[in-house]
Amino acid sequence: MIKLDDYRQVATRGVIDIIGRLAERAQGRRLLNVSGGRFGSGPAESLQRLVPLMSDVGVDASWEITGGDPVFHATGRALQAGLEATERVLTEDALEHFVEMNRLNAKKLRLGADVVLVHDVAPATLVSHRAGDGRWIWRCHFDCSRAHRRAWSFVRSYLNQYDGAVFSLPKFTRRLSIPHYVIHPSIDPLSDKNRDLTPREVSATVAALRVAQDAPLLVQIGPFTRAADPIGVVNAYRLVKKYHHARLVLAGTASDDPESLDVVAQLRDAAHHDPDIVVLDLPPDAHLQINALQRAATIVLHKSVREDFGLGAAEAMWKAKPVVGGFAGGLSQQINPPSPEQPRPHRPHGRGRARARPPIVPGHARADGLSRALDPRHGARPVSDAPERRADAPVGRAGAPVGRADAPVVAAEPAAERPPGPAPARVAPVELPADVEAELARFSPRDLAIGVPTYNNAETIAGVAHAVRAGVSQRLDGVSALIVNADAGSGDGTSAALHEAGLPVVRIAHNAPLAERLSVPFHGIPGRGPALLATLAAAHRVGARALVLLEPDVVSITDDWIERLARPVLDEGADFVAPVYARHRYDGTITRLLMSPLVRALYGRRIRQPLGGQQALSARLVEHLLVHPRWDWRGRDVSDLWILGSAIADGFSVWEAGLGRRDIRHGNRTSDLPAMIAQTLGTAFALMHRHADLWREVVGSEPLPEVGTPSPPSAEPIAVDTTRMIEGFRLGVRDLLPIWEHIMASETLVEILGLDPGDGGRLRFPDDLWARVVYDFALGYHYDVVYREHLLRSFVPLYLGRTAAFVLATERRSAEGTEALLENVGAAFERQKPYLVDRWR
Structure with a gap:
């Protein structure tokens, strides 16, 4: 047994x-x-x-x-x-x-x-x-x-x-x-239907079925029903036979249902007129015969017009067979379309969940796929020359997850097919209201535009206005400036308070999505993407050489922030300036343990504050972003990270500026940790998913030019409840395994289950394991293995465990020692990046 x-x-x-x-x-x-x-x-x-x-x-x-x-x-x-x-x-x-x-x-x-x-x-x-x-x-x-x-x-x-x-x-x-x-089904690789057979066993079993092997075999195994469309297979075979000599085998189990009997009668009539059509009515337990037929096949067909999950495709790919199939039911989970020119193997993430969703196509398209697969120039081979199957191919119903064999897969696609992925749409010239255009024309030209997106920030915006006024008048002598206020519908007089800066103010009202106004994102601005787009357009209209973006609820802003952000762009040739803040070592662990090392590994720049709020852009970067074809500013994703990634990937000069402390007094921002994780990590994963060409080829990292002297993190003792964090981690291990096993690679999950804090509560979370966890979640997001919101929120217990381990490892270290540990985290993300790239398709 x-x-x-x-x-x-x-x-x-x-x-x-x-x-x-x-x-x-x-x-x-x-x-x-x-x-x-x-x-x-x-x-x-x-x-x-x-x-x-x-x-x-x-x-x-x-x-x-x-x-x-x-x-x-x-x-x-x-x-x-x-x-x-x-x-x-x-x-x-x-x-x-x-x-x-x-x-x-x-x-x-x-x-x-x-x-x-x-x-x-x-x-x-x-x-x-x-x-x-x-x-x-x-x-x-x-x-x-x-x-x-x-x-x-x-x-x-x-x-x-x-x-x-x-x-x-x-x-x-x-x-x-x-x-x-x-729960996705899976095949059993050790069953009679899928276990290894010797060539002699294959030949003897197929011969016993009276199927000659003197021509390439096209094999469809499935019920004799209209949903499985064996009649359509016969029609496609007849088209193929005009160009290739092949034999068609249709194997299945007939029932006493009138529909099944009618389909079998039509198939037998077709076989009567063509000796190369073989119809086999097999008993329900003919597993060994099915195994042999699939192994003897040159191409396995699965042309269903209505299907359940359709594991027959996975069984054929487990045997390293090319598959031509429709995309009904679960077939779209198993078959990815290659290019029209070349059927090619597909190597998805370890759990085999990359998905394709082309339409179901008519028989002539499948005939085209068969012809291309039978053409020796396209690599269809008999079983004796099939490639070795992989260790992560589909694993059995006994409980292991579904994967896919490394077999050539031929999708049932028309010969003329659009390229994969959404068609790029170039950003059209941004239209601003007529009154805004008139105001911008009146104030043009300006050296510096200062963008302040707002939403009910009357309590804090006056401090920002005073810092802007002092920064421009005292530190940027001779620089002409204006303020661009993209407001999401404030009802508390926020925009009026900005006039205290003593600079021209152009207000651009935009309608933020109701959902974001009801549940404001972590950055505090509903519809931040459209607000940034309007601000970039306004800066471009007035001919600004630099655009400085500020948060409306930062209360620690000083006049030197304006200079440190703007001066590298105006005088030093910088295109993008990111902030560096003086923080306590346990403040902002989402950034320090997660976002910063992830961005460092992806883009090859050691940016300490990738979502820093304050930033500066050059005129040429602004213009580049306005016509960039690869971003939809209307989405919920945080556009700041896209701006940063584009600046790096497209060869712009990226700098950092030390700004001191960053204190936020927020009435809008969410403080719900799962929501913050979902929004920040979801943004990064969405960008990785849509724009892999920005990061896949990047190797290593380098520091950035700096303005100012960044302060080391404060090591002042503060109370951190690591016991509660560890308990949150343990609850996640207890309750979230059904989700995690779909997301994380088996080796990673085994190591997570082995993280035992012990009686002393000294949890240790290795840096390389942490990097692989993050990459597994990125891959799970990319392949959509579970609902993405569930995926992101299920990450929270792992983040709590990693944060607790960081606090416990640094509580007796100096500020410099803490920085050294954070550097190790970033280096681990770089070391493990091949793990991510190899699994990303």
């Missing part, structure tokens, strides 16, 4: 250890699976292996099946077909009989368990007979998003009695009053 340890030969390193740790938490609890039968379905195939494996690791797992007469089974099939959007007749008598048969099943089955997992439709109504305090979960293995009303209204009344429902993809769900969960 197969045991869990047997999967170490195929699973990603560390996965089996994680399963073992999780199994320890399930000791003493009973898990019951209930399905409609033991053979002939996906759930049955999974449970045949999964239940013994769970018992192998000490989990009390069992499996019951429902029974009934032919009417019961026929009604169950009709219900499932109706839920899968196929029209079926469902009479009241048949439904009442279905419910009554499951009432009898409930009396015969042992339904008492801590968790009862009910699979698909046949046993679904058993929930009305639940006993005890156990949790009942409905596991839906198919797409019910387009269910017919009659079938859905009947089933929904029972499904709402469950404690939760599990689906294979988010798009497979329907609205229910219970929590939804998503």
Whole structure:
């Protein structure tokens, strides 16, 4: 009997250890699976292996099946077909009989368990007979998003009695009053359907099926239904055969359903007129034969027009076979389109979740894909010459995550296809209101524009105005300036207070999104992107040689801030000036432990305050950003980081300026840590996702030119509640593993589970592990492995653990020693960057 340890030969390193740790938490609890039968379905195939494996690791797992007469089974099939959007007749008598048969099943089955997992439709109504305090979960293995009303209204009344429902993809769900969960299925690489076969076994098994191997084999394995579209495969094959000699094998299991019988009849008629079409009606347990057919195939087809998850594609790729498929159901999770010129292997992130969403295309396009795949210039090869499969290919239903084999993948795409990704849209000339244009024309030209985006900042804006006035008049003698105030709808007189600066003020009102005004982002300005765009446009209109951007709620600003930001641009040739603040060593750990080392590794510049609020830009950088084709200023993402990344990547001169303390008095900014993490880290990940060309080729880092003398961080003792942070980290380890296992690589997750603070609470979080954690979350965001908001918020316990470890490691160190540890963090992010780049596609 197969045991869990047997999967170490195929699973990603560390996965089996994680399963073992999780199994320890399930000791003493009973898990019951209930399905409609033991053979002939996906759930049955999974449970045949999964239940013994769970018992192998000490989990009390069992499996019951429902029974009934032919009417019961026929009604169950009709219900499932109706839920899968196929029209079926469902009479009241048949439904009442279905419910009554499951009432009898409930009396015969042992339904008492801590968790009862009910699979698909046949046993679904058993929930009305639940006993005890156990949790009942409905596991839906198919797409019910387009269910017919009659079938859905009947089933929904029972499904709402469950404690939760599990689906294979988010798009497979329907609205229910219970929590939804998503668990992607996976193949079993050690089953008869996927285990290694010798060439002799392959040849003997295929010969026993009476399939000649004297021509390239095109093989489709699937049900004989219109959803699987075997008729469409025949039509595509006929087009291909005009140019390539090939043999088509259509293998599946015929049912007594009228639709299936009609499809089989049409296929047999096609085979009667073409001896190179082979139709094989296989029994449900013909796993070895399916394995041999896929291994003997030159190309495996999966041309479904309606599909559930469609693991047949993953099974073929596990065997290193080229796959031509549609994009119905879960196929879009498994098949990525190559360029029209060359089918190519796809090497996604370790969990195999890169996704493509091209449209379903007609048969002639699939014929084109087949022709290109059969062309020897494009690399389609027989099984004896197939590439070796990878260790991170799809792993079994036993519990390891889904991956993909390193096989050439041919997408069913038209020959003329647009390039991947969104089409770039050049920023159009920014239109400003007529009154604003008139004001700017009246004040032109100006040497310096000072941009102050605001939103209800009357309490603090006067101090900013006084600092601007003194800075320009006393430190920038002879420099003409004006203030550009992009206001998001202040109702407290903020804009009027800016006139105290004694400089011309041009106010640009913009309508910030209601959602951002109700829940103001961490930087305090709703609609900051459009505000910055309008400010850049205004600075460009007046011909400003420099633009200084200031925060409206900073109360520690002094007149020398204006000079230190503007002077390098006006006189020294700088294009971008970032701030450096004098801070306590435990202040701003999001920046110091996360954002700064991440930006350093991505862009190759050691910027200490990548989201510093205050900044200065040259006229040429302003003009460059206004016509840049790669950024949408209307999004929620923080545009400041994009400005910085573009300045570095496009060869502009980036400097830093020491400004002293930065004290913020905010009435708008969020102080909710998960929200701050989601907004700051989400911004960085969004930029990495959209603009990988800015950072993937960067190696190493270098310091920046400085203005002023940055102060070392204060080491004054302050009380930091590391116990509470560590407890937050422990709670995350306890509660968030189901999310983390989708995000983090197995090796990383094993190390996280091994971080034990011990009785003394001395948590140690290695720098290289921290860098890999951040990179895994970036990859998870890129491949959209879970809902992105959930991904970002699930990062918080890890951040708390890393911060606690930093505080504990530095509490007895000097300021210089603290800086040395922070330098080590940045160096670790650089060392681990190949880990990120190798997995980014």
